[in-house]
Structure formats: structure tokens, C-alpha cells
Amino acid sequence: MPMEAFIQLGMVSDDPSENQDLGGADSHGEAQKDYFVEKDGQKFAGMHLLVDLWGAHDLGDPVHVDRALRDAAMAAGATILHSHFHHFAPNGGVSGVVVLAESHISIHTWPERDFAAIDIFMCGACDPYLSVPVLRAAFRPESVELSEQRRGLLS
Amino acid sequence: MPMEAFIQLGMVSDDPSENQDLGGADSHGEAQKDYFVEKDGQKFAGMHLLVDLWGAHDLGDPVHVDRALRDAAMAAGATILHSHFHHFAPNGGVSGVVVLAESHISIHTWPERDFAAIDIFMCGACDPYLSVPVLRAAFRPESVELSEQRRGLLS
Numbered sequence: 001m002p003m004e005a006f007i008q009l010g011m012v013s014d015d016p017s018e019n020q021d022l023g024g025a026d027s028h029g030e031a032q033k034d035y036f037v038e039k040d041g042q043k044f045a046g047m048h049l050l051v052d053l054w055g056a057h058d059l060g061d062p063v064h065v066d067r068a069l070r071d072a073a074m075a076a077g078a079t080i081l082h083s084h085f086h087h088f089a090p091n092g093g094v095s096g097v098v099v100l101a102e103s104h105i106s107i108h109t110w111p112e113r114d115f116a117a118i119d120i121f122m123c124g125a126c127d128p129y130l131s132v133p134v135l136r137a138a139f140r141p142e143s144v145e146l147s148e149q150r151r152g153l154l155s
Numbered sequence: 156m157p158m159e160a161f162i163q164l165g166m167v168s169d170d171p172s173e174n175q176d177l178g179g180a181d182s183h184g185e186a187q188k189d190y191f192v193e194k195d196g197q198k199f200a201g202m203h204l205l206v207d208l209w210g211a212h213d214l215g216d217p218v219h220v221d222r223a224l225r226d227a228a229m230a231a232g233a234t235i236l237h238s239h240f241h242h243f244a245p246n247g248g249v250s251g252v253v254v255l256a257e258s259h260i261s262i263h264t265w266p267e268r269d270f271a272a273i274d275i276f277m278c279g280a281c282d283p284y285l286s287v288p289v290l291r292a293a294f295r296p297e298s299v300e301l302s303e304q305r306r307g308l309l310s
């Protein structure tokens with residue numbers, strides 16, 4: 001597949017979302033001196049969820065995938081700064097990322113195996129777990145494997 | 156900080172890199188029916204490295220960060236499809252992502268703590284471990300914490 005075809009399939013959007021809390025403690029860089037978060041007695045940079053979907057649906061439709069990731073970001077209270085999706089041929093897989101004021105959500109799909117690998121990285125007061133039900137509803141997986149990483153954990 | 160300032164600081168590039176192996180087995184969607192990879196007797200979708208840098212340098216310069224991630228992608232043999240970086244105020248942190256034909260590399264930096272969280276997700280024949288020395292050279296961290304996740308591991 002020539003590079004031109006990939007570029008043509010690339011979709012870029014810079015529309016900011018409606019969660020306009022850029023000046024609050026949720027964002028990467030406002031209103032507080034220490035941008036690490038505290039939870040359960042731990043202090044760290046951000047929560048990173050790795051979410052594997054098996055037996056999932058609608059993994060080859062970039063418009064659906066884009067919508068799902070945006071909805072997932074909004075559900076977590078995040079602010080979308082930028083999104084970009086690619087649709088690959090011939091397997092129909094989609095790669096996409098949504099850049100947030102609070103980090104990012106990414107997805108890579110393998111429709112031929114009904115598999116998708118998602119990661120949800122959020123700092124500040126956003127709760128990445130609130131994204132998971134939205135992703136379940138969008139892709140209706142038979143099973144989900146989820147692991148949580150606390151990035152930048154201070155010992 | 157108003158949303159307009161974030162948008163202005165956003166940098167987008169769609170220049171494809173020189174690694175033009177989009178038609179080979181390295182890419183997400185060409186030339187083979189089964190896009191999962193095999194390594195060490197395991198079969199999985201892709202290798203995902205989570206790399207935390209501590210005591211790191213030059214974390215507040217989006218041009219430097221962009222260059223470092225692109226160089227890291229190229230070192231791994233990956234093909235860059237798209238990159239996007241944001242520079243946050245007032246802490247000077249940078250969030251960025253490079254979308255690859257073989258998945259993605261992302262970074263989020265906390266210059267006030269000399270900390271950066273990077274993730275390198277690569278499918279196909281790309282070796283994400285080849286990105287790590289490039290990132291070490293670019294950010295000169297005092298210490299690095301690395302964890303490897305095999306996404307979509309078939310049991």
C-alpha cells in the first residue's frame with residue numbers, strides 16, 4: 001500500500017471537547033505547584049490502564065472507533081486536545097490516539113482476531129476507570145483484560 | 156490558560172518517515188494473514204514497553220521531545236505516520252504522541268520533577284527495545300524503570 005493511501009486515510013481533528021476544565025487541578029499544568037496526584041496513600045504522576053478486548057465488535061470502522069474513544073475520554077472527565085486515526089488495509093485494523101490535557105487514550109485493533117489493545121493514561125483528577133464501561137458498550141467484547149500501572153510512583 | 160493557547164501550542168506533523176516498509180510484514184496490515192507476532196514461543200499482538208525516566212533533562216522543550224521520539228521510532232525500524240505535541244504552561248510539561256504504522260510512542264513530561272512517562276507499543280518485526288538507548292541519550296536520565304507487556308497474548 002503506498003504511503004499516499006495511508007496519509008489519505010489519516011483523520012485529524014483538533015476540535016476541543018466540552019470539558020473546559022483546563023485551568024483546574026485536572027490539567028497537566030495549571031493552578032497547583034505539584035502536578036503529581038495522591039491516591040490510597042500513594043503519590044504518582046498518573047494512572048495508566050492497559051485494556052485488552054477479546055471477542056470485540058466494530059473494530060474496523062474508524063469513525064466508530066474515533067467516537068468511542070472521544071466518548072470514553074469525556075466520561076472520565078478529560079479534555080480532548082487532538083485526535084488522529086488511521087485505517088489500515090487489507091486487514092481493516094484501526095490505530096488511533098486521542099491526546100488529552102490529562103495525557104492520552106490510544107487504540108490498536110486487529111479485526112481479524114476480534115482483538116483490540118487500548119491504553120488510557122490520565123493524570124490529575126480524571127478517573128480512567130470511568131472510560132471502561134463506555135468502551136465495553138461501544139465494542140461489546142466477550143472478555144476484557146485490564147491492568148493498572150501507576151506511572152511515576154514515588155517510593 | 157484559555158483553550159486557544161493550547162491549540163496554538165499544538166504541533167502537528169504528517170510527514171512520513173523514511174522507513175517505507177509499509178508493504179512488509181512489519182506493518183499493521185499487509186502481506187500476511189495473521190498479524191500477531193511470535194517470539195520466545197509466545198504469540199501476541201504487540202510488545203508494549205512502559206518506560207519511566209527519573210532525573211531526566213530537556214523535558215520542557217517540545218522540539219527536542221518531538222525529535223527524540225521520532226529518532227526512537229526510526230531506531231526501532233518503525234514507520235512514522237503522524238506526530239502531535241503539546242506544550243503546557245506554566246509547568247512547561249510536554250505531551251506528545253507519534254502514531255506509527257506499527258502502533259505508537261507517547262510521552263508525558265513533568266519537568267518540575269525531572270520525570271517523564273513514555274510508552275512504546277510496536278507490533279510486527281519492530282523491536283521497541285532499540286528505542287530505549289535513543290531515549291536515554293536524548294534525556295540523560297539518572298534512572299530508568301522499564302516494564303514489558305505482551306498485549307494480546309494468546310494462552
